[in-house]
Amino acid sequence: MSTRMSGVGGESFKVERRGDIVVVTPSSAIEEMPENLIEQAAQMVLSPLREGMPGGLVVDLSQVDYFGSVFIAFLLRCHLLVKKQGAELVLAGVSDRVRELLRLTSLDTLWALYATREEAVDSLGGSD
Secondary structure (H helix, E strand, O other), X not given: OEXXXXXXXXXXXXXXXXXXXXXXXXXXXXHOOOHHHHHHHHHHHHHHHHHOOOOEEEEEOOOOOOOOHHHHHHHHHHHHHHHHOOOEEEEEOOOHHHHHXXXXXXXXXXXEXXXXXXXXXXXXXXXX
16 A cells, blocks of 8 residues: 655655555655644554554654654654554664754654664564
């Protein structure tokens, strides 16, 4: 399954299934998106997760170099949703700038960070 969610400036999120692992890939467009559009896109991403709970969730940040509090809130909602089901959220493709943001907010202690999407999917027992 592969779903694209549209937003300002084209696609804002791509959602794919790899077995029972869901991979969410936000585009760089989220860096400039207004809060209300990030929220709408987040709801579209979260909706299918609620219906068919994944065995794990990978958020691939390889196209994103910066994000703000609204996107952090989205990540936390995803985390709580998958945690309730006994699954795990991990981050992939984290740039140095995003890594520093996660460190400053102590969120780097909440989620495992992987260099590549493949490593992240493998860590959850899936295959890419």
